[in-house]
Amino acid sequence: MVPRRLGRGVLCVLVTGLLMLGCSLVPGYAETDRMVETVSTAIAYPRQDSALGLARAASGTAATVFRAEDLDAETLEEPRTRLGLRLTAPVHESKFFEVEPVTACYLVEFNFYGATSTDRIRCPANAAELEIPPPPPQARIPDGTDEILAGRPPDQVSARDARTEAASTIPAPASAAALTDSSRTTAPSTSATRGIR
Numbered sequence: 001m002v003p004r005r006l007g008r009g010v011l012c013v014l015v016t017g018l019l020m021l022g023c024s025l026v027p028g029y030a031e032t033d034r035m036v037e038t039v040s041t042a043i044a045y046p047r048q049d050s051a052l053g054l055a056r057a058a059s060g061t062a063a064t065v066f067r068a069e070d071l072d073a074e075t076l077e078e079p080r081t082r083l084g085l086r087l088t089a090p091v092h093e094s095k096f097f098e099v100e101p102v103t104a105c106y107l108v109e110f111n112f113y114g115a116t117s118t119d120r121i122r123c124p125a126n127a128a129e130l131e132i133p134p135p136p137p138q139a140r141i142p143d144g145t146d147e148i149l150a151g152r153p154p155d156q157v158s159a160r161d162a163r164t165e166a167a168s169t170i171p172a173p174a175s176a177a178a179l180t181d182s183s184r185t186t187a188p189s190t191s192a193t194r195g196i197r
Helices: 002-025 028-043 051-058 145-149 159-168 176-186 190-195
Strands: 064-070 081-089 102-110 115-121
Touching (some): 028 081, 028 115, 051 081
Antiparallel strands (some): 102 115
């Protein structure tokens, strides 16, 4: 009886050890949870003004974007964008066996300050990668445009020249005496005005 009980105990210990070993080798969803947290933090800064902006940022990471949605937010704390992300944990190899990669999908919401939630969901059947349009072109003013518009080559303009030229174009203010004399000269006399009927 004692050896049989001892054998059963050893068998339970071995089975438990194998199960623990298997669990430690399988990355499971813990790895994809870590990955989505990393991606969400990385794409939140610099801040984007739309879900498409966040999707463009996420396209350069390990995540695949299958959904991008703008939300109505009245405060900075309320979610204003929602992304659908699909991530795959890499293959985990050991000297005993190879674990297949694990794929998980998440809905991630962002407010003004960053990610507010990362909910793991069942991957939709039609979770195809979203076609993200390129960002609109940004207007850029070439260096030296101000000098070119002023009619002078940029390499011939200095700060002192610019100040001198600007000062020369401003007319000198007229003195109060000059204004008084001018008004006396141009204004018709009262007697002359009365003589004209």
